[in-house]
Structure formats: structure tokens, C-alpha cells
Amino acid sequence: MDKDILIEYLPLYKDALVLTLKIGWQGIFLAFVIGLIGSAISHFKVPVLKSIVGVYIELFRNTPLLVQLFFIYFALPKVGIQITAETCGVLGLGFLGGAYMIETFRSGVEAIPVIQTESALSLGMNDFQTLWHVILPQAISISVPGLLANVIFLLKETSVFSTISLMDLMFTAKDLIGMYAKTIECLFLLVVFYLIMLLPISIIGAVVERRMRYGQFGD
Amino acid sequence: MSELLKVTHLHKEFGTNVVLKDINLSVKKGEVVVIIGPSGCGKSTFLRCLNGLEDIQGGVITVDGLPVEAGKRDITKLRQKIGMVFQSYELFPHMTVLENIILAPTKVQRRQKDDAVREALELLDKVGLVDKKDYYPRQLSGGQKQRVAIVRALLMHPEVILFDEVTAALDPEMVHEVLETMIALAKSGSTMLIVTHEMAFAKAVADRIIFIDKGDIVEETEDVKGFFAEPETDRAKKFLKTFAYE
Amino acid sequence: MASLGIDVLFKGTNFIRLLQGLWVSVEISLISVALSIVLGLLIGVLMTVDNKPLKAILKIYLETVRIMPQMVLLFIVYFGTTRVFGWDMSAESSAIFVFTFWGTAEMGDLVRGSIKSIPKIQFESAFALGMDKIQTYFYIILPQTIRRLIPLSINLITRMIKTTSLVMMIGIVEVLKVGQQIIEANRKTSPNAAFGVFAVVFLLYFVVCWPISRLATYLEKRWA
Numbered sequence: 160m161d162k163d164i165l166i167e168y169l170p171l172y173k174d175a176l177v178l179t180l181k182i183g184w185q186g187i188f189l190a191f192v193i194g195l196i197g198s199a200i201s202h203f204k205v206p207v208l209k210s211i212v213g214v215y216i217e218l219f220r221n222t223p224l225l226v227q228l229f230f231i232y233f234a235l236p237k238v239g240i241q242i243t244a245e246t247c248g249v250l251g252l253g254f255l256g257g258a259y260m261i262e263t264f265r266s267g268v269e270a271i272p273v274i275q276t277e278s279a280l281s282l283g284m285n286d287f288q289t290l291w292h293v294i295l296p297q298a299i300s301i302s303v304p305g306l307l308a309n310v311i312f313l314l315k316e317t318s319v320f321s322t323i324s325l326m327d328l329m330f331t332a333k334d335l336i337g338m339y340a341k342t343i344e345c346l347f348l349l350v351v352f353y354l355i356m357l358l359p360i361s362i363i364g365a366v367v368e369r370r371m372r373y374g375q376f377g378d
Numbered sequence: 379m380s381e382l383l384k385v386t387h388l389h390k391e392f393g394t395n396v397v398l399k400d401i402n403l404s405v406k407k408g409e410v411v412v413i414i415g416p417s418g419c420g421k422s423t424f425l426r427c428l429n430g431l432e433d434i435q436g437g438v439i440t441v442d443g444l445p446v447e448a449g450k451r452d453i454t455k456l457r458q459k460i461g462m463v464f465q466s467y468e469l470f471p472h473m474t475v476l477e478n479i480i481l482a483p484t485k486v487q488r489r490q491k492d493d494a495v496r497e498a499l500e501l502l503d504k505v506g507l508v509d510k511k512d513y514y515p516r517q518l519s520g521g522q523k524q525r526v527a528i529v530r531a532l533l534m535h536p537e538v539i540l541f542d543e544v545t546a547a548l549d550p551e552m553v554h555e556v557l558e559t560m561i562a563l564a565k566s567g568s569t570m571l572i573v574t575h576e577m578a579f580a581k582a583v584a585d586r587i588i589f590i591d592k593g594d595i596v597e598e599t600e601d602v603k604g605f606f607a608e609p610e611t612d613r614a615k616k617f618l619k620t621f622a623y624e
Numbered sequence: 625m626a627s628l629g630i631d632v633l634f635k636g637t638n639f640i641r642l643l644q645g646l647w648v649s650v651e652i653s654l655i656s657v658a659l660s661i662v663l664g665l666l667i668g669v670l671m672t673v674d675n676k677p678l679k680a681i682l683k684i685y686l687e688t689v690r691i692m693p694q695m696v697l698l699f700i701v702y703f704g705t706t707r708v709f710g711w712d713m714s715a716e717s718s719a720i721f722v723f724t725f726w727g728t729a730e731m732g733d734l735v736r737g738s739i740k741s742i743p744k745i746q747f748e749s750a751f752a753l754g755m756d757k758i759q760t761y762f763y764i765i766l767p768q769t770i771r772r773l774i775p776l777s778i779n780l781i782t783r784m785i786k787t788t789s790l791v792m793m794i795g796i797v798e799v800l801k802v803g804q805q806i807i808e809a810n811r812k813t814s815p816n817a818a819f820g821v822f823a824v825v826f827l828l829y830f831v832v833c834w835p836i837s838r839l840a841t842y843l844e845k846r847w848a
Contacts, residue, residue, distance in 0.1 A: 221782065221833035222826055223789035226800060230822045237629065237819035277431050278468035282482035282534060283458035292481060296472045311691075318693035319790065329695055333793075342707040346700050350692065357691045
């Protein structure tokens, strides 16, 4: 491996990482918001909206992000919806992630036994007080490992952004290999930068999951 | 004494499965009523109906003259008059003992926090758990959790408390501490409806025994000692025999 | 509908070509899933064996696969091996290799999870009956594990199919690539073909994956 090449390419990869993170976090934030709204809709069984949420989940969980991106980026302009590649990345990631986040929040709420609700009701609390003081705090902490897993999954999925010409890590690696054929160096940097991006979150995820499983409240 | 809880012609079914048929009962203030009967006889469902956790298909339940109806808007007001303690304690795992106890008094009854805390500590002291006030439920034994659950129900100052097999999930050595707490409560004049399988306890605490089988009140008597010595009906005899070894 | 470019699909053999492209993805997934299930069963059982070095190696393997995007793995295998070892691995073999490498780890973890979810007392009661380890696994543990595993491995199939969309990046002509070719060829006569073609590709993926995930959900509920 050529050290000079590594040093020469480093800034390019750094820029790519920044772009990936920027789009990644915006997309994940969108996914989070969609997840909260969607799970609230399905929890309270809002008519009509509930069915739309159901169809949305099935559509986006059963198609690849790459195909979703192609549709948003190449097909929508044909019906007059023009968006930039960056916005397309954020939207694609947000919609895909939203479908997963809804399920995560929902299973968090469903994991709380019904009798906890009954116990709150028997103390005279109303539905909202029960949700706010008893169900939500438990549901959110149950959802944390799932949410972190979604974050990792979505950051990994950003690797397809290169297909819509976003200069992310994958794009940079592919481009450099194509131009200068320094394959080993390029692949090495690619792996290193994905590790920089994903390893910390992955470790946090593992710690949180262990705490959830063994610790819970009061340790 | 005045009539606190009144049940007339209560009918409850799950689909086609009739669980309770034509139950009539009235409980006076300060009375301790123990409900016994074989598993699946409907006695737990009966308690859940009294607290509006189950909808009913017929009859009327009133507490202090006000009707209990599941799903009605003012059901929360009624539930404040009716405390309930569950077999599986159902403390809220994300709150400490003290937080569990003062949650409903401060949020539902809007009592001053200081006032609620002071009373909570008094009651915790009575059940010997004041040193555990900052513990989380999972750090407590089953018996301790159940005593906290009882204190939690008491702090709402309910007119009547329902106990649904509160010792059934406990290890044998912890049953006693919970029953002691309940006996002390009975002596202090609380109105209680207790579903239990602890016959010795039932005998000790009850003012009245109600024996339910297959959704019916089969036998009802204030002669508690007499019931356990020689029940009138064959079904009650058969049931009591299952607790004896010869 | 002409303005939305759906018409392009009915020209000549275009739709058939798209389906053929889809089959390329499905074929790669099915081969990879089949290999992953067999290897995953083995790896999964190994993951439950009490041997520190073995456990560490398998843990590293699993975490590597979990943390690296499949696309990176594809690039390493497709471009890297040629460079380092001088192997001339075809794109298809690279894809099958990478997806099997990934699938085996995922499957192995599912198998490990299912075995671990079997109460310890089941092992103990089998031992108490005088069975040895192999007999215990074969007669007692695996039959219980497989029930839990089937829905989970069916889910793996849909994940695999969705992931195979990446293989266009290493030059395999699958459904998305065919779609691009069709759009390119009809640029003049049907400028809006992109909408029709990509909408159809989107739906094709859905039509393949949706029934499979429904089946998995159904089995999960039924056998839970």
C-alpha cells in the first residue's frame, strides 16, 4: 500500500464522509418524525390515515432503497416534481426509515402489558395520563435499541447514494478506482471511513442493549 | 350502616361464553367480604367489572349511589373511590417506590406533593418499607412489591379496595407479610373485597364469605366459622375438600 | 398514459426483458439464501459452543458483516480480489459470494438466538435421560429451533432480494439496469419513459417481496 496515495486521497474521503453524515442525519431525523406520527396514527386507530400508514409501511419495507431513489430522482421529474440529488437522498432515506421507525415505536408500545394500563386506570388516571406517565416512558426506553439499530441500518443504506451522483464515500471510492486504479488504497480508505462512521454508534447500541436487557430501571 | 357498593343482576359474557350470571351483592361500609371459588369461576372477572375494567352486558353496579360503567367519561372519578390491587402487583417499573405511590394522588387528585409524600412515608412506615422509598420495583421482593401496591391504592383514599388474588404470585414465605398488612387494614375499618385462595386467611379476616362457582353465587354467609366447618351446599363442600389432606 | 411512458413497456420484448432482469436478482438471492441457510445452521450451532477463541472469531465475523454496507463488501470482493490475488471473479460469483458471506452471518445469529431461547432445562432434562450432546441437539433442540427459524429465514429472503438491487453497481444486468437501457433506447420517442419504467420496477420488487413477507408474518404469528 502506498502511504502517499492514502494521504493524498484522505481529504476527498473526509469531504465524502461529511456529505454522507449530513444527508444521513437529515434523513434519519425525517424518519424519526415520520415514525412518531405514523405510530401515533396507528396507535389511536385514526380512520383513513391508519390505512394510508399501513400501505406506506408495506410499500417501503418491501422495495429496495436503490429503487426508491431511482423513482424519486429520475421518475418524479417527468411528472413535474424536480428535486436536487441531496433532497432526494434525504427524502429517500426518510421514507424508507420512517417505515421501519413506525414499527419500532409500535412494538415498543405493544411490549407494555395491558395490565399496566389497567393498573393506571384503576388509580383513576384518564387515557392521556396513562399514556403520558405510564406507557410512553416505558415504551421509549424499550425502543432505544431498536432505534439505534435503525440508525445503523440507515447509515449503511446511504452507500447507494452514489447511484444518484451524490459524492458520498462509495462514489468517491468508485470514482478514484476508475481514474487512477489505486484499488487497494481506495478500498482500504473506504473501509476505514465506514468504520469511523458506524463503529461508535454500533458500540453505543451494544452497550445500550446490554443495559436494557440486564439493567433496566434501578441499577 | 350505609350501603357502599351495590350490584344487581350483573351479567357478563365474553362472546358466547357467559362468565357471570345474575350476580346480586351489597357491601356495607367497613365490611370485609371474601370471595372464594374454583379457578375460572368468574371471581376475578367480577372484581374487574366492579372497577369498570370490563364492560358488562346486563345489570347495574353502583358505588356510593353512582353507576359504574366501563368506557364512560366519569369512570375515572369512580375509580378514585375504588382501589384495586392486582395479583402481579403492576407497579410502574420506571418509577421509584415513592414516585409510584404519589403519581396518582398528585396527577389525578391534584394534591400538594409535600402532603402526598408525607402521607406516603407514613403509610410506608406502617408496612415497614420506608427505607425502600427510593428503590425501583425490580429491586424489591414480591412481598415488598405487593405491600407497596397496597400503599399506592390506599393513598388515593378509596372508599373500597378490591384485592385480586394478591398473594397468588408470591413465594410462600412472603404470603404472610402481605396478609398481615391486609388484616391490619381490615381492623382499621376499611371496606374490602378480597378474592383469595388462602382459606386460613379468609377465615381470619372475613365478615362475610361469598362462594362463587360457574358464574353464580352459590353460597353467601356471615357465619364464617360455620361455613368453613360445614358449608350448606355440596358444591362448597366439594371445593373446601380440595384444600384438605386426609 | 403515453405521456407517462408506460407505453414503452409494451414495445417489442421490453417487458419480458424487465422480467428477465428481475429473475437475475431473484436467482442470485435464492442461491445465496440456500447457501446461507445451510452454512448458517452450522455457524449458528458453533456460536453456541463454549469455546472462547471460536466465539471471538465468530463474533468478529458477525460484527464485520453487520457494520459494513453490503456494497462495500461487494466492491472489496469484486475489485479487490482481482487486484490482490489476480483472481478473475465474475460479477455473479462475487455477488453470490458476498451475499452468502453476509447471509450466513445473519442466519447464524438467528440460529444462535433461537437455540438460546430454548430454556436450559430442556437441555438438562435431555441429559438427565442419558442423551449425549449430539443426540440432545438433534432430537430435542433443533426440532424446536426450526419452528422459530422458518419465519425468520423467510424474512431473510426478502432482505436478500432487496439487497441484490446493488449488483447493478458491479455491472450485472438486472432489472434496474435493464430499465435504464430501455429508457436510454427510447429517449427520443418516449422522453418520459423514466417514470413508467421505474414505477414498474418499483412495483415488480414489491410484488415479489410483499407476499414473501406476508408469509413470514403469518407463520410467525401462527407458530409463536
